[in-house]
Amino acid sequence: MSPTGQALCVRGLGRIYDDHYALVGLDATFPAGTITALLGPNGAGKSTLMGMLSTLARPSEGEVTLDGQPLDDSPAMRGRIGYVGHRTMLYGPLSARENLAFFGRLYGVPDLTGRVDALITEVGLARDADRPVEGFSRGMAQRLTIARALLPEPAVLLLDEPFTGLDQDGLVVASRMIARRRDAGAAVVLASHDLALTATLADRALMLRRGRKVFEGPVEGDLAALYRERVEEAAA
Amino acid sequence: MKPFPIATALSAIGLFAAHWLAFDFVPMERTMGAVQRIFYFHVPSAWLCYLGFLMCFVGSVGYLWTRRSRWDLFALASAEVGLIFGFIVLITGPLWARPAWGAWWRWEPRLVSMALMVLIFCAYWVLRSYGGSGEGVKRFAAILGVFGAPNIVFVHLAVRKWRGTHPDQVVSRSNSDMRIALYSVLAILLVVFVLLVVQRYRIHKNAFRVRALRRRLSRMGAM
Amino acid sequence: MNAPGFFSVVGVVLAKDLRTELRSKQTLMTMAMFGLVLTFVFAFGFVADPATNKKVLPGALWASLLFTGTLGVGRTFAREAELGAFAALVLSPADRAAVLLGKMLGNLAMSIVVMVLVVPLLALMLRVDITATAAIIALQLLLGALGFAVVGTPLAVMAVNARFAEVLLPIVVFPLVTPVLIAGVKGTGIALGTTIGEDAWGWVQFIAAFDVAFGVGGLFLFERMVTE
Numbered sequence: 001m002s003p004t005g006q007a008l009c010v011r012g013l014g015r016i017y018d019d020h021y022a023l024v025g026l027d028a029t030f031p032a033g034t035i036t037a038l039l040g041p042n043g044a045g046k047s048t049l050m051g052m053l054s055t056l057a058r059p060s061e062g063e064v065t066l067d068g069q070p071l072d073d074s075p076a077m078r079g080r081i082g083y084v085g086h087r088t089m090l091y092g093p094l095s096a097r098e099n100l101a102f103f104g105r106l107y108g109v110p111d112l113t114g115r116v117d118a119l120i121t122e123v124g125l126a127r128d129a130d131r132p133v134e135g136f137s138r139g140m141a142q143r144l145t146i147a148r149a150l151l152p153e154p155a156v157l158l159l160d161e162p163f164t165g166l167d168q169d170g171l172v173v174a175s176r177m178i179a180r181r182r183d184a185g186a187a188v189v190l191a192s193h194d195l196a197l198t199a200t201l202a203d204r205a206l207m208l209r210r211g212r213k214v215f216e217g218p219v220e221g222d223l224a225a226l227y228r229e230r231v232e233e234a235a236a
Numbered sequence: 237m238k239p240f241p242i243a244t245a246l247s248a249i250g251l252f253a254a255h256w257l258a259f260d261f262v263p264m265e266r267t268m269g270a271v272q273r274i275f276y277f278h279v280p281s282a283w284l285c286y287l288g289f290l291m292c293f294v295g296s297v298g299y300l301w302t303r304r305s306r307w308d309l310f311a312l313a314s315a316e317v318g319l320i321f322g323f324i325v326l327i328t329g330p331l332w333a334r335p336a337w338g339a340w341w342r343w344e345p346r347l348v349s350m351a352l353m354v355l356i357f358c359a360y361w362v363l364r365s366y367g368g369s370g371e372g373v374k375r376f377a378a379i380l381g382v383f384g385a386p387n388i389v390f391v392h393l394a395v396r397k398w399r400g401t402h403p404d405q406v407v408s409r410s411n412s413d414m415r416i417a418l419y420s421v422l423a424i425l426l427v428v429f430v431l432l433v434v435q436r437y438r439i440h441k442n443a444f445r446v447r448a449l450r451r452r453l454s455r456m457g458a459m
Numbered sequence: 460m461n462a463p464g465f466f467s468v469v470g471v472v473l474a475k476d477l478r479t480e481l482r483s484k485q486t487l488m489t490m491a492m493f494g495l496v497l498t499f500v501f502a503f504g505f506v507a508d509p510a511t512n513k514k515v516l517p518g519a520l521w522a523s524l525l526f527t528g529t530l531g532v533g534r535t536f537a538r539e540a541e542l543g544a545f546a547a548l549v550l551s552p553a554d555r556a557a558v559l560l561g562k563m564l565g566n567l568a569m570s571i572v573v574m575v576l577v578v579p580l581l582a583l584m585l586r587v588d589i590t591a592t593a594a595i596i597a598l599q600l601l602l603g604a605l606g607f608a609v610v611g612t613p614l615a616v617m618a619v620n621a622r623f624a625e626v627l628l629p630i631v632v633f634p635l636v637t638p639v640l641i642a643g644v645k646g647t648g649i650a651l652g653t654t655i656g657e658d659a660w661g662w663v664q665f666i667a668a669f670d671v672a673f674g675v676g677g678l679f680l681f682e683r684m685v686t687e
Contacts, residue, residue: 017371020448056546057687058303073686079552087543091475093483098475105471106551108463132482133542141542148547300683356634359627367627371687372620379617379684383610383635383673390638390669394645 007031008053008071008156008187012062015048022048023211025062030187030206032155035178037202037219038191039227044208046191047086050160053189054083066156079107082154082181084162088141089148092134096125096144099133100151107152119147123173138165146174150181157181157188163197175201199223207231240434247431250424262417271335278328280422281321282350284429288318289353289385291433292360296381299374305444308374311381312364313436315357317429322354345395352391356384369447468553472561476535477568486534487569490527494577497523502584512585517647517654519585520596521640523577524570524603529629531569532611533618535562540619549685556678559616563608563674570604592650595659599646602666606639607632609674613681642666 008030015023023045030036038046051057053064055073064071071077090099100116109115120129123143133141142165149157159178166174178201182188192198205223207215207230215230258276295311298304329347330340341347360380367373463471480486501519506512539545548558578600582589589596611632618624618631646662648654 020452051687054550055686056550075552075554078550081550083547083550085543085546087546089543089547091479091538091544092541093479093538094475098478102471102475103547103551105463106468106548106553108552300680303687352634352637359631359634362630363621363627366623367621370620372617375684376614376617376621379613379680380631380635382680383614383676386672386676387635387638390672391641394638394641394665 007067008189009065010049010053010062011065013049013052013059013064014061015045015052015057016060017048021211023052023208026208026213028206028213028216030156030189031204032187033182033185034203035182035188035190035201037198037205037223038189038208039195039198039205040208040214040231043210044231045211046208047160048211049208050083050085050158050189050191053156054081054085054158056083079152080155082149082152082157082186084145084149084159086161086164088133088138088145090133090141090145093132095130095132096120096136097129099144100148103148104151109152115151119151122177123147124169139167139170142166143170143173146177150177153181153184155186157186159188159190159192161192162190163192163194171197195224195227243427243431247424247428250427254421254424257417257420262414271332274328274332276417276421277425278325278332279418280425281324281328282346283422284425285318285321285325285350285353287429288314288321288433289357289388292318292357292381293385296378299378300382305374308378309437309440309444310433311378312440313433315360315364315381316436317432319354319357319361320432321425321429322350322357325350326354343395345392348395349388349392353384353388356380356387360384463553465554465557468557469561469564471553472548472558473564473568476562476565479538480565480569486531486538487572489534490531490569490573491576493530494523494527494573495580497526498577498580498584501581506585509586513587513651514648514653516581516585516587516589516651517644519581520578520600520647521603521643523581524574524600524607524643525633525636525640527573527577528566528570528604528607528611529632531573532566532608532615532632533625533628535566535569535612536615536619537624539616545616545619555682555685559613559678559681562616563605563612563677566608566612567605570608571601574600574604587651589651595650595663596647599643599650599659599663599666602663602670603639603643606666606670606673607636609670609677610635613677613684616681617684638669639666642669 010026010028013023013026014021026049038049040046048057052059053071055071055078058073066077066080069077091102094102097116097120100119101112104112104116120126123146125140125143128136128140133144136144142162146162149159157178162174162178163171175197178188178190190198190202199219199222202219202223204217205215205219205226206213207227209231215226219226254276258273262273262276264270291314292311295307295314298307299311329350333342334340360377363373363377363380367376501515501523505515505519507515536545539548549555578589578596611628614632614635615628618628621627642662642665645654646659646666649659649662
């Protein structure tokens, strides 16, 4: 089943940590079949938003919907989300293949062996597939973690700094895979400090500053210039 | 008029009244003598200790379900005050037991479950004090608060398999003055208990706010 | 694509943990080694005349179970936390209670292996013949180890969020497993004939009741625990 046309929407979304808002009253849409760049300085609320979109964190206010359905942390919803976070989320003593096979079984991925092999080849880890992940470089582990997120063909793909540690070849592979998932109809959210690379991938952008939205819309022209105008100059 | 200082003043007067009730008002108990008077503090403290930990259980469940920090603060404040009353029980108990039983301690259901309960909530307190103040620690503590209460039931049942000698009947076979004194002291200590819980709750809430404000300030300074 | 059923998740998680452990042997080796060291500590600390040894054995057995078990639950979750894999586990559509049950069984398996080593050795060192009552003692320890896993595993999951987790975990877990400790020491004492009391079965039932209560409670609460 390849999901198509499922838009991710947030309405009045807010998250309170201790006594302050990390995110306030956010309204935004992440349409299906697009890559939305999530931009903002540190502490703008990007990871907070990612956490709530992933269902790992619950909203303090407002709601997230996927295809009109509230995005709760029910198994059915969780199964439609792919998430790459700051950490690789892998098991060090297990090999690349075993890591993917383990998560694949939890997601009930059909034709698992074939799919794992294909993904491992695609991310360029075929020669290291049976080595324990703890011996991998950060870049290799990052390739594997992208494969892990894509394994269940998620309708929503959340990428929080997915390019960490990747070499030039890795960047190319990762970008290609992310674009392909978008073309298959997934709503992709991409948060990265690499503005140049993000600009080549993103169709739309959502910019946050101090927990508030400062821009939402399609990317036309220079993303870096837009970012400077909306986020950095506003701060000055 | 602020209600808080008035309540504090009243409870301070109440505590003097409680001492008068326990040491002057009630007649001397015939068989046990003066040492029995400690029971007017020992027994209500035990009840309030249980109440504190029951409230911690409720607050922990509330936090796990709603994730509102007010439930977490309620659980924390209750556990702290419950712990204080637990210590009063564990100090006054042996003071009585030594002359009455000839031993500081006995392996008896109520003693062991009280001691264990205090131990569990000491762990709770250590966790809250040294484990950090993140959201994950609050969840950790909430699980402890939830697991703690039914655990006491098991401890109690376990020790009851060795038969006990706790003086159940001290008050019920005694005269009405004794009962009046016991319940009056209980009422006074209950007021103190509530006051302390409210106070701890407010202190934690303010500490919370100060931390948040300080963070906000440092962020603004960095810009 | 359908999420797998409850018991297949239990199996997948358990198999993953056992495979991880068989590969690194880190947890098992440290637990077994610690069990060995404890055996010597107890032997040197308590060995005396045969009658006293027999009285000391139950306490030594149950203390070993608790101490090595704490090491075990702490380690298995340190591994989940190491690269943040636990978040991926929680995000998967797999039933979270099943994930916890799989992890509990993994910890139980670890404790069983260690106790198979430690129990005969302790009996040997303290020169107590336990062959006549081996079955009931094994059952008591098995249920006790389950009780420990059932309480220790969910708390170990939460401990990864706290500072000083390795130190805090035993402080938090030991008081909570005291009912098991009491019942275990008494029950084993009765089995060995050093404690007078009702039959040892009463204590077996007691531990079983504890396992069921906290096992079901933990599985029920786990869903509530794992997300922020």
